Amino acid sequence: MKKSIIALATALTLSTAVDAQKFDNLAMTPPMGWNSWNTFACDISEKTVKDMADLFVELGLDKAGYEYIVIDDGWMKKERDKQGNLVPDPEKFPNGIKAVADYVHSKGLKFGIYNCAGTQTCGGYPGGRGHEYQDALLYASFGIDYLKYDWCNTGKLYAPEAYKTMRDALYSAGRPVVFSICEWGDNKPWEWGAEIGHLWRTTGDIYCCYDCEYVTNKGLPTQWSAWGVWPILRMRKDIRKYAGPGHWNDPDMLEIGKCMNAAEDRSHFALWCLSAAPLILGNDLRTCNNETKKLITNKELIAVDQDKLGIQGYEYQFKDSISIWVKPLEDEAWAVGFVNTSKVEKTLEFDFKANTIFDEFSRRELNASKHEYIIRDLFKHEDLKNTTSKPIKTKIGSHDIYMLKLSKK
Numbered sequence: 001m002k003k004s005i006i007a008l009a010t011a012l013t014l015s016t017a018v019d020a021q022k023f024d025n026l027a028m029t030p031p032m033g034w035n036s037w038n039t040f041a042c043d044i045s046e047k048t049v050k051d052m053a054d055l056f057v058e059l060g061l062d063k064a065g066y067e068y069i070v071i072d073d074g075w076m077k078k079e080r081d082k083q084g085n086l087v088p089d090p091e092k093f094p095n096g097i098k099a100v101a102d103y104v105h106s107k108g109l110k111f112g113i114y115n116c117a118g119t120q121t122c123g124g125y126p127g128g129r130g131h132e133y134q135d136a137l138l139y140a141s142f143g144i145d146y147l148k149y150d151w152c153n154t155g156k157l158y159a160p161e162a163y164k165t166m167r168d169a170l171y172s173a174g175r176p177v178v179f180s181i182c183e184w185g186d187n188k189p190w191e192w193g194a195e196i197g198h199l200w201r202t203t204g205d206i207y208c209c210y211d212c213e214y215v216t217n218k219g220l221p222t223q224w225s226a227w228g229v230w231p232i233l234r235m236r237k238d239i240r241k242y243a244g245p246g247h248w249n250d251p252d253m254l255e256i257g258k259c260m261n262a263a264e265d266r267s268h269f270a271l272w273c274l275s276a277a278p279l280i281l282g283n284d285l286r287t288c289n290n291e292t293k294k295l296i297t298n299k300e301l302i303a304v305d306q307d308k309l310g311i312q313g314y315e316y317q318f319k320d321s322i323s324i325w326v327k328p329l330e331d332e333a334w335a336v337g338f339v340n341t342s343k344v345e346k347t348l349e350f351d352f353k354a355n356t357i358f359d360e361f362s363r364r365e366l367n368a369s370k371h372e373y374i375i376r377d378l379f380k381h382e383d384l385k386n387t388t389s390k391p392i393k394t395k396i397g398s399h400d401i402y403m404l405k406l407s408k409k
């Protein structure tokens with residue numbers, strides 16, 4: 001009898017171990033959407049989220065490929081109820097979260113929410129620790145499609161196990177959810193994240209600037225830093241091999257349309273596309289001007305990000321303040337971006353024939369002396385008169401990017 005109980009217990013344990021997994025076949029290309037944090041922080045409400053959902057569609061973001069509307073920190077009351085359930089803040093969300101999720105779904109969009117693996121979120125709201133299965137059922141009852149899971153107030157928790165517990169909880173709740181690991185790269189999530197989530201933050205928070213470090217102790221007892229677009233992207237250099245369909249490196253959400261000039265916004269967006277990064281907008285869609293709209297809906301750039309191969313691009317060369325980024329694409333094409341990192345205009349001259357680019361990771365080669373490539377300007381949406389048979393020459397403004405696609409002739 002004893003033996004059969006042990007056998008049954010072992011079988012149950014094994015079957016749970018086999019069954020528990022992340023939801024497959026989600027985020028096969030980097031997720032695209034909008035998140036409340038970068039503009040609204042914890043100051044969010046049903047009205048704001050519904051407004052954003054309306055504008056999302058009015059601006060044509062859905063047609064450009066954006067799908068998710070994600071509510072970040074600040075949606076709950078400061079305490080769980082007597083049964084231990086999270087409670088949406090009744091002032092901010094008078095009709096609860098499901099009503100907002102339903103509204104977002106009625107627009108043909110997907111809906112996401114936020115919590116944290118620790119005892120409290122970074123904003124001081126109840127975290128998920130010890131309530132993972134209960135919370136997962138609640139989220140499923142809201143109808144969420146995406147969960148961003150943060151890393152504040154986690155004490156000595158072991159990150160891979162903490163995130164695995166939430167993954168298993170989501171899986172057992174049964175509603176397919178993209179699981180976004182927001183652990184800031186502290187415990188190298190790229191090494192263990194692919195089995196657990198669909199994307200993982202690679203660094204601390206982004207800050208709205210092109211090239212700066214912002215040091216603060218806001219909200220936390222110790223000092224912490226946030227970084228601009230350029231430093232955040234170059235902070236993690238050797239992790240591209242960990243990214244691919246269903247599991248992405250996430251250099252944080254976009255700061256486009258908020259504080260930088262047009263050239264910096266262009267570089268920011270194109271560099272995220274070259275990096276196969278999740279494209280999660282963070283701007284106030286109510287004040288989205290035409291220039292920003294044109295940029296974030298640039299289909300040719302988005303196609304670079306969303307390329308089916310899912311190969312993360314990399315910095316091929318940095319010379320004379322010009323940083324060259326390359327990304328292998330389908331059909332043996334390549335995206336190539338030349339970023340002027342200096343404060344003055346630069347003249348770029350580049351001869352593809354004299355620079356064979358070989359990507360060790362994907363084993364792909366851009367060899368213009370063997371093949372001729374047509375060169376397309378992804379901002380002007382036109383092919384250059386020259387192919388790779390001649391060197392290219394152009395001026396690039398400070399912090400701007402010259403963004404090209406090369407296709408075999």
Ligand code: GLA
Pocket residue numbers: 037072073114121122123150182204205
């Ligand atoms: C952390 C995350 C941010 C945001 C805030 C919310 O700082 O990295 O993206 O979610 O918490 O408090």
